[in-house]
Amino acid sequence: MDELRRIATERLPAPVSEYFNQGSADGISVAAASAAWDRIRFRPRVLRDVSSVSTATTVLGIELSTPVGAAPTAMHRAAHPMGEVATARGAAAVGALMEVSTNCGVTFEQIGATGVRWWLQSYIWRDRGLTKSVLQQAVDAGASAVVLTADTPVVGRKHNAGQSVYDVVPDEYIRANVDPGGLPDSALEHADDLTPDTIGWLRDVTGLPVVVKGVLRADDARTVVAAGAAAVQVSNHGGRQLDQSVATADALPEVAAAMHDSGAEIYVDGGIRSAEHVLAALALGARAVFVGRPVLWALTAGGASGEGAADGVADLLRGLTDEFKEVMMLAGATTVGEITSDLVV
Numbered sequence: 001m002d003e004l005r006r007i008a009t010e011r012l013p014a015p016v017s018e019y020f021n022q023g024s025a026d027g028i029s030v031a032a033a034s035a036a037w038d039r040i041r042f043r044p045r046v047l048r049d050v051s052s053v054s055t056a057t058t059v060l061g062i063e064l065s066t067p068v069g070a071a072p073t074a075m076h077r078a079a080h081p082m083g084e085v086a087t088a089r090g091a092a093a094v095g096a097l098m099e100v101s102t103n104c105g106v107t108f109e110q111i112g113a114t115g116v117r118w119w120l121q122s123y124i125w126r127d128r129g130l131t132k133s134v135l136q137q138a139v140d141a142g143a144s145a146v147v148l149t150a151d152t153p154v155v156g157r158k159h160n161a162g163q164s165v166y167d168v169v170p171d172e173y174i175r176a177n178v179d180p181g182g183l184p185d186s187a188l189e190h191a192d193d194l195t196p197d198t199i200g201w202l203r204d205v206t207g208l209p210v211v212v213k214g215v216l217r218a219d220d221a222r223t224v225v226a227a228g229a230a231a232v233q234v235s236n237h238g239g240r241q242l243d244q245s246v247a248t249a250d251a252l253p254e255v256a257a258a259m260h261d262s263g264a265e266i267y268v269d270g271g272i273r274s275a276e277h278v279l280a281a282l283a284l285g286a287r288a289v290f291v292g293r294p295v296l297w298a299l300t301a302g303g304a305s306g307e308g309a310a311d312g313v314a315d316l317l318r319g320l321t322d323e324f325k326e327v328m329m330l331a332g333a334t335t336v337g338e339i340t341s342d343l344v345v
Contacts, residue, residue, distance in 0.1 A: 001273045004297035004316070008079070011300055016078045019165035020296050023239035024156030029247070030239025033271025036247030040280040041345040045332025055325050057336045059265060059288050060145055060209050060230055062117050065095025066321040067336055068278060070313070071238075071269045071290035072121030072147065075165065077105035077173040079299040082306040085110050087299055089306075090313025092116035094321065099147055099290060102134060105173040108141035119145040119211065122202070123152065124194055127187035130180065132205050137177050139206050146202050147233065150224075151214030153192035156241040196227035203228055211267070214241075216251040218258035231265035231287075238270060238292055247271065249280070256285025275323035279331060282339040291320070 009017045023030025057067045070091050077083035083105045091098040098118045100111055111118060120138040125131045135146065180187060202210045209230035214237060215221050221232050234252050236245040248270035259266055268281050269290040281289045294316055302312020333339045 001294055001297075004294060004301050008297040008300035012079070013168050015160070015163045015165045015168050016075070018161060019075060020073075020079075020293055022158055022160075023243065024158055024241055025243035027239065028243050029236055029245050032247050033236075033239055033249075034273050034277070035271075036249035037271055037273075037277040037280055040249065040284075042276075042279070042283075042331060042343055043345060044330055044343065048332035048334070050329040050332065050334055053325050053328050053334050055321050055328070055336065057288065059097060059267070060211075062097065062144060064097055064117065064288075066317065066324070067282060067286075067288040068317055068320045068324065069097035069288055069290045070099060070295045070317070071292035072099040072101040072149075073238075073292045073296055074101045074103040074174055075105070075169065076296065076299060078165065078169045079296045080302070080306070080309040082106075082309055083173070083299075085114060086302075086306050086309035087295060087313050088114040088116040088118065089310035090298075090315075091118075091317060093310070093314040094318045096317045096321075097288065100138075100143070102177075103174045105176050107176055108138050108143070112142035117144065119143055119147050121147040121149055121213065123149055124191040124198060125187060126189045126191050127183060128191075130178070130183065130187055133179075134177050135202070135206050139208065143206075143208065145209045145211055145230070146206050147211045147213050148199065148202060148229075149213050149237070150194065151235070151237050151241050152190050153194070154190060156237070156243070158240070196223055199224060199227045199229050215255060216246055216248070218254045221255045221258045221264075222262075225259065225262050225264045229264065231267060232259065233290070234266065234268040234270075234286070236270055249277075249284070252281065252284045252286060259285070275320055275327045278320065278324045279327045279339060280344060282336060283341055283344040285341070291316075 120143040212224040213233035215232040268286040298312040298316035302309040
């Protein structure tokens, strides 16, 4: 991970590298994310037959080869011109799930054509008609769930050392699926009037299950599931929204306890950088984990060709999965279902 970040930092224009890596405000949450996972300690089982181990799992009924997926991030084309197409090819090659940003720089049809299993991460804009148009495009292109980002009524402030990323990348690197059609700029402002009823609206518009991303509290988890969410994603937006928000490693146990016997699935992102982190997340109650910044680093470091960029993402996800299989063996678990809370302190 450190090597990927180093290579990406060397290759990318400074404003792009800063955009990928920065957090909001003073960067306290983003700096604390990985350390929170590092604090977890394991209680491995011994004398278990681990001669046959599988990392396969399902999320919302989708069969996957790995519980490690790609989190939704913008500006993939700033990492490599092929952008999300290369990311999708890399994820598809290893049987991983991809969450696609509403702000992605390629069409949903291009992503769907790669064969990747993917969900649309959705912001709700002030103009619901424009939001609905983008949602329908995603459904038509094969998205199998909608990931409602619930922690962004406004975009958390960022402090840039120099130029902004928007000063150095072309406009077409974001929102390739959005046609404002002469609407005012305010139409694309984040809606600040969302309620649990928004979940039902998304289900009605798309006919797809809804995952609510940005949940850090037990009461919010119970509320969104009661409103119809099929899953919650424990996330603090990569430390890019409210700074000093609790680390996802610390929030996950509370949310998992609240979701016990609810039938809803739980996922987590934020600071996951190793196979041990993946093991910890699953033991604490997550069904799958998502990595964001490392995918962008891998996309950058993979090489100049589109094939190289896709291979970079595939190598990242495959490497994490292979190492996850190893730590499963060391923990005495042969399937992801055997990764239970008794494995962690």
